Amino acid sequence: MIRVKNRDIAWHAGITITELLEKIHDSFPYAAALINEQYVGRSEFDSFRIPDGVEIILISAVGGG
């Protein structure tokens, strides 16, 4: 299982961040992701293989605050 945006998504070997975003129908251009505290930049979204059982935090560069 992968935990993302308060949801559990089925994991399979080799799944990338790009595939995960497709799976959850999220086409937003995130700047990066944190995978169990490891920082993964957008340029690695196609290649980074997500391990099983992790939590993913998607990072966007929009917003004030």
Added chain:
Amino acid sequence: MAGYMGKILHVNLFDRTTTVESPDEAFYRKYMGGSGLNLYYLLRDMAPGLDAFDPGNILAISAGVTTGLPVSGQSRITISAKSPLTGAVGDSQSGGYWPAELKFSGFDAVIIKGRASAPVYLWIHDGEAEIKDAGHLWGQITGDAEQQIKEELGDEKVKILQIGPGGENQVRFAAVISMSNRANGRTGMGAVMGSKNLKAVVVRGKQRPQTADRTTVNELAKWGAKTYPDSMVAGMDLYGTASAVLGMQAAGGLPSYNFSSGVFDQAQKIDGTTMTKTILKGCGTGEQNRLGIDTCFGCVVKCKRVVEITDGPYPVDPVYGGPEYETVATFGSYCGIDDLPAIAKANELCNKYGLDTISCGATIAWAMEAFEAGELTLEETEGLELRFGDAQAMLDLTELIAKREGFGRILAEGSARAAGQLGKGERFLITCKNQESPAHMPQHKKSMALIYAVNPFGADHQSSEHDTEYEQEVFEHFSERLAFLGLADPQPAAALNAAKVSYARKTQQLMSLMDSLNLCQFVWGSTWQLYGPEQTLAFVRAVTGWEVSMEELLQVGERRLNMMRRFNAREGIAAAQDTLPEKFFNAPLKGGLSEGWKVDKQEFEAARSEYYRQCGWDETTGIPAPETLKRLGLAWSIEK
């Protein structure tokens, strides 16, 4: 009149009298509430040219038409007065529970004039107001004063808006604090309150605002709660606004080392995700999602933090909340500090003493850069070594500033005045109209260059939508909302052309409306927020029963901006002050993705002229043209 309580409380501290005004519906529809309403009284009743600490300065505190209703993001107030930091109009918003309780106490706004001969506080309850002695509270930190007021009024549920020692000492960037952890931080409104010998405004009541169409209001509330988990603001509850640190870092736009760089190597150590795992209350037992988050009246987003640290060098009392993105950046990356507990401690000190975290952190970062460059000496800092990365020096200075002791006496004036007094460090300033820049970089988001400069109350990041939201790839996600505002011409973040000026100006009008409706800009806005502009229109219509159009609402925002510009013009503040610190033009950023980025002066000046033209202001002076004021129903202000 649905939405409003229909009463404005006027307080004269000089003779300790109060009166109640009941304006008509046309008045409310024109000025709406919040900042727009405040500005009406500032412009109508204040003599030009007064010192901000003169008793004649007016301190106006207003809720909005939707404040107190059970929908997310509505419990906010605006405080306005002439600013002791900028010398221009001052304006600041905050949330919490105090704003809703003001409405429940029977009033939409409190307009305060004069100065009490000795410390007092104002006690407003169920349509009544009393001025009570506060000599015994003067000098107390916010948490202690809060407790004592509750005890002496015999009611744990009173809501208290107050100043700490920072405001009493008239630190020019002193904040007004409620709940001991919500701050009307910007522009020094706490110092104005201190100059009036007014320690607190306490509210309590059982009255409730009515709505014209309760069904639609309820539907909007339900839609927000249902949509939140899949919205762009999802996760604000878990990680807070400080989770923006890594986003800014990824874009090369995280202000670091006093805006010398847009990247900070240790960004992850200070990010909101790290905060959640390491210092939020309850994180030791896995209960941080229950104990470590807080909210404002009726809000499902729950972005507020509660930090608790019981051991180590920087214990933090959860009463004082936890740091926002701006606070993490100003005390963190601005100062080159990667120690999150120390940053949380600085946040605690600011909430305890009543200081604006943005100006305080940025002023310290300025002093650090000036010291490292050899411009400030140990003699001037009274023996303090001020080096980037030194957390203890940062905390020591925060205390000294609040108490106006040692080198803190000079820094309590703000960085621009400190540079002027010392005759040093001007080239390191990051101020616009003397107000320190918040943590969004004009070198990265070019319309911030324009808005920081032209904003009537100095550099501000919540006065327009940011450039990143208008970039093609992001725009596609928000195109419907932006089209509702007539914006359909996306531009790169680095562009500062006429189309970008239109985007900045229109979204500035929307944000200006937000500050008059007093809606939270994390919940209501034009792009990534939970609700879009179409829903804002539906909300106002449902609450008031008025057949308003979006154009009419945007005009409320435009009217407020024009009143502010008119106020400033009377103070001699116009185009010459609508500029940026030289550092933004002359010192290219160092390191990472944003290496070499700066603001092009010619491009900036052209954008400013275009902005004045689009606003209907004199293209040379930036002062609203008489015909513009007349179009907005502000002809009366021309003679003021």
